[in-house]
Amino acid sequence: WPSIYVGIDVIVNQETLPHLDKVSAPSLLDLLVSLGTHDAQFHVLDLGSIFGYQPGTMIYLAGKLLHHSVPKWEKGERIALA
Secondary structure (H helix, E strand, C coil): CCCCCCCCCEEECCCEEEECCCCCCCCCCEEEEEEECCCCEEEEHHHCEEEECCCCCEEEECCCCCCEEECCCCCCCEEEEC
């Protein structure tokens, strides 16, 4: 199907260390979708911000420009589409 995205990553039950997205275009936003039963948080280090990342959360982010991570969470299963 036609899409502005080059690919989709499926991340299951993995902590995401602080990083920049290498493949993303700096002028576009990446879409992140949180699924599962977890209680994780989404960190944007360059902004000094922490966001709730409960299942059903969708985040648009300039991933090539802003360092971001999802540290270890306490309970539940985490599935992320990025």
